[in-house]
Amino acid sequence: MDKNIETVLSYVNIVDEVAGFVKLKKRGQNYSGLCPFHSEKTPSFHVSESKGLYYCFGCGKGGNVIGFLKDIKGESFKEVIDYLKKKYNIPLEDTKLYKSNKTGESEVPVKKILNLALNFYYENLFVYISSSGHIIKYLSDRGIDENIAKDFKLGYAGFGNGLTALLLNNKVDLDTAVNAGLLIKKPEYNKGYSDRFVNKLIIPIMDRAGEPIALASRIILREGEASPLNFPKYINTNNSEIFVKNNTLYGLNKALPFIKKENAVFIVEGYFDMITLYSNGIKNVVATMGTALSKNHIVNLSRLSDEIILLYDGDKAGINAINRGIELFQSFMESPDKNIYAVCLNDGSDPDSYVRKYGGSSLIKLIQDRKKTPVEFVLDYYIEKSENSGIIENGKDERNLKAKISMIREIVPFLKKINNNIIFSHYINLLANRLGLKENEIRKYIDSNETAGLAAHLNFNNNDDSAGNSETGALKEDLNIEDLIVGKIFCNLLLTEYINDDILKEFSDTDAIFIIKEIKNTLKNNINEENNIKIKGKIEDIVLKTENSFKWNKIYYSNLLIENKSGKDDFKKLLIQLKVGNINKTCRGILSEIKSGLLDESDKLLKFQELNRLKYISKEFQRKICGY
Numbered sequence: 001m002d003k004n005i006e007t008v009l010s011y012v013n014i015v016d017e018v019a020g021f022v023k024l025k026k027r028g029q030n031y032s033g034l035c036p037f038h039s040e041k042t043p044s045f046h047v048s049e050s051k052g053l054y055y056c057f058g059c060g061k062g063g064n065v066i067g068f069l070k071d072i073k074g075e076s077f078k079e080v081i082d083y084l085k086k087k088y089n090i091p092l093e094d095t096k097l098y099k100s101n102k103t104g105e106s107e108v109p110v111k112k113i114l115n116l117a118l119n120f121y122y123e124n125l126f127v128y129i130s131s132s133g134h135i136i137k138y139l140s141d142r143g144i145d146e147n148i149a150k151d152f153k154l155g156y157a158g159f160g161n162g163l164t165a166l167l168l169n170n171k172v173d174l175d176t177a178v179n180a181g182l183l184i185k186k187p188e189y190n191k192g193y194s195d196r197f198v199n200k201l202i203i204p205i206m207d208r209a210g211e212p213i214a215l216a217s218r219i220i221l222r223e224g225e226a227s228p229l230n231f232p233k234y235i236n237t238n239n240s241e242i243f244v245k246n247n248t249l250y251g252l253n254k255a256l257p258f259i260k261k262e263n264a265v266f267i268v269e270g271y272f273d274m275i276t277l278y279s280n281g282i283k284n285v286v287a288t289m290g291t292a293l294s295k296n297h298i299v300n301l302s303r304l305s306d307e308i309i310l311l312y313d314g315d316k317a318g319i320n321a322i323n324r325g326i327e328l329f330q331s332f333m334e335s336p337d338k339n340i341y342a343v344c345l346n347d348g349s350d351p352d353s354y355v356r357k358y359g360g361s362s363l364i365k366l367i368q369d370r371k372k373t374p375v376e377f378v379l380d381y382y383i384e385k386s387e388n389s390g391i392i393e394n395g396k397d398e399r400n401l402k403a404k405i406s407m408i409r410e411i412v413p414f415l416k417k418i419n420n421n422i423i424f425s426h427y428i429n430l431l432a433n434r435l436g437l438k439e440n441e442i443r444k445y446i447d448s449n450e451t452a453g454l455a456a457h458l459n460f461n462n463n464d465d466s467a468g469n470s471e472t473g474a475l476k477e478d479l480n481i482e483d484l485i486v487g488k489i490f491c492n493l494l495l496t497e498y499i500n501d502d503i504l505k506e507f508s509d510t511d512a513i514f515i516i517k518e519i520k521n522t523l524k525n526n527i528n529e530e531n532n533i534k535i536k537g538k539i540e541d542i543v544l545k546t547e548n549s550f551k552w553n554k555i556y557y558s559n560l561l562i563e564n565k566s567g568k569d570d571f572k573k574l575l576i577q578l579k580v581g582n583i584n585k586t587c588r589g590i591l592s593e594i595k596s597g598l599l600d601e602s603d604k605l606l607k608f609q610e611l612n613r614l615k616y617i618s619k620e621f622q623r624k625i626c627g628y
Contacts, residue, residue, distance in 0.1 A: 004092045005066065008081060011090045014065040015049045020208055020256060021072050022303045023263075030561055034303045036072055037061045048561045055557030060550050062557045063540070073207070074242070083209060110180045110240050113172055114212040117182055120166050121155025121202040121215075132156040134222045135201050142272060143356045148279045152254075153204050157197035157217060164193050181237035182215070197235070203271050205236075205243070205289070206253040214243040216250075216271060216289065234290055246294040249286040249301070250274055256304070258283040264307035266367075267293065268351050273311075276352040280360035285311075302338060309371060310342040313350040341371035375427050378414045382407050383434050404435050405445070412446060479555070481578045482512045486552070487559040488571050489519060490539065495571045496520045506578050511546040518542045576621050583618045587611055 015031055018024065024031040024047060035045035035056040044058035055062035061071065069080045085092055125132045126146070135156045139149055157163070167177055174193045177183040186192040200217035207213045214237045239245055249267075251274040259265045266285040268274055274287035284305075288297065293310070301308055343366070345354055355363050372380060408431070415427055425439075428446075432439040479487070489495050496519050507513050522538050543552045590611045594604055 011088045014052045046561050109176045118212045125156035155202035157200045161195045163195045210253045247296045251286045265305050266309050266311045273351040282360050307339045342377040343371045482509045485574050487555045490556050490559045580621045
């Protein structure tokens with residue numbers, strides 16, 4: 001392993017880096033949380049601070065902090081090394097493979113282009129004020145002063161093709177800028193380029209490390225200027241290798257430490273909702289960006305906090321957004337550690353205007369008073385809508401009952417996603433009380449043919465996630481004696497010195513034989529370095545070469561993460577048990593031959609003698625085990 005990698009791993013605390021993406025809880029010597037690489041309800045993702053390793057017993061992802069950051073951020077090895085070097089001020093040698101790029105140019109070309117554009121637009125807003133005065137006034141009218149604007153690195157795209165000229169001067173591939181959505185390529189006969197953003201407020205979208213991955217723009221009109229017909233208010237740069245709109249939440253880079261501190265996060269719809277709430281003291285807030293809330297958004301946030309609160313506008317569009325979003329919460333409703341709520345402002349305000357009018361503390365109080373679980377919100381929404389319209393009144397006349405049945409039809413699609421009988425019963429009871437009906441009547445109606453066999457879609461089994469929820473139970477398959485022996489070796493490589501060629505013949509698993517032989521070869525020139533990072537890296541490579549690498553990966557990480565150590569005497573006992581097991585297996589084969597009726601008397605006698613000899617050896621070995 002390169003010396004620079006060893007240096008990086010010695011400087012970086014894996015828990016600090018992983019905690020930026022996963023909400024971790026201390027469990028004994030290690031930490032656990034929901035895996036960021038696959039969907040699960042119970043934690044199967046574990047991190048060992050002392051060993052600098054992570055592993056998920058559900059999906060099999062594992063490795064050190066460099067591998068984790070590569071996978072979670074979708075970046076190259078060099079980008080991760082450069083990021084860690086800069087963050088922790090790590091002294092690295094300037095080798096050909098790992099030297100830091102002194103020009104700041106990234107391996108991903110669009111990153112360099114975005115940084116150049118960000119700085120260009122930022123200077124346009126705060127340096128060349130003569131042309132950006134209307135932007136400054138617009139921000140001021142929305143309660144965003146210069147300090148806040150600078151904190152969020154807002155910018156201004158003026159008239160002309162200033163960005164195009166800047167990128168040309170920096171020898172940037174302009175077609176890459178076109179694909180990113182920053183420039184427009186003119187028709188074939190013109191063969192030129194021009195700026196895509198003209199006379200717009202620029203809002204940078206950052207990754208968790210605070211690096212730009214996209215830009216949003218908003219048209220800002222001067223006084224008396226008419227708005228172009230059918231022109232969208234907001235335009236973003238395009239999806240790219242570093243930016244996927246429905247996977248990204250605006251402001252997460254700023255909100256992350258506060259989300260972890262408060263163990264809660266607010267989700268709003270717009271950039272200015274997020275900026276206003278953040279600058280008024282509600283800092284654990286993120287925003288979607290013109291797209292519907294996605295499952296990835298919810299899954300990612302659920303790994304960072306135990307409470308998620310949808311906070312949208314009080315108009316019809318906001319209510320519809322909450323109704324769409326609520327369907328994404330179904331898989332989290334059963335988790336005892338997760339609380340997901342919806343809140344709607346009922347006076348037509350959005351979070352931005354509400355906070356500017358009443359203040360951040362007033363909004364927090366409103367949220368605490370009005371927040372409801374997703375299903376409660378849906379029930380109240382449809383019931384209140386019907387009550388306000390006069391459709392449902394007291395009494396049980398036929399018109400009134402038909403109105404209630406119609407409402408149940410609207411609510412049932414949400415209820416049918418609940419796959420836990422107890423939770424389902426709770427909401428059926430709640431619905432019955434609100435409508436003044438008997439719970440049994442509603443159940444019968446749901447189960448009837450009038451709902452197109454809805455009962456067939458209801459699953460009353462509380463199915464657990466496929467991943468295990470404890471370190472000791474993480475390996476679900478039964479481990480045999482050979483697996484246990486190799487697991488002990490993973491924790492103490494020097495135990496292989498007790499395995500000679502004769503003992504190795506007792507192994508039947510070709511993977512186990514391969515692993516032991518490779519470890520013995522690796523240790524020949526490194527006999528005193530069994531815990532060295534260099535050797536550990538080689539062991540991981542050995543495991544990857546096995547036929548059943550997924551299984552051995554689990555054994556490798558489970559033994560390392562749960563500190564599954566053993567002394568030489570315990571290890572010798574396992575080797576003897578392996579020998580005894582093989583002897584007993586041979587004895588069973590001999591006994592089967594004797595009982596087959598295919599042997600003559602002389603052969604039977606020889607087989608009996610062999611059987612007795614092996615039984616004696618087996619007893620001696622077992623006595624030896626007890627003597628340790």
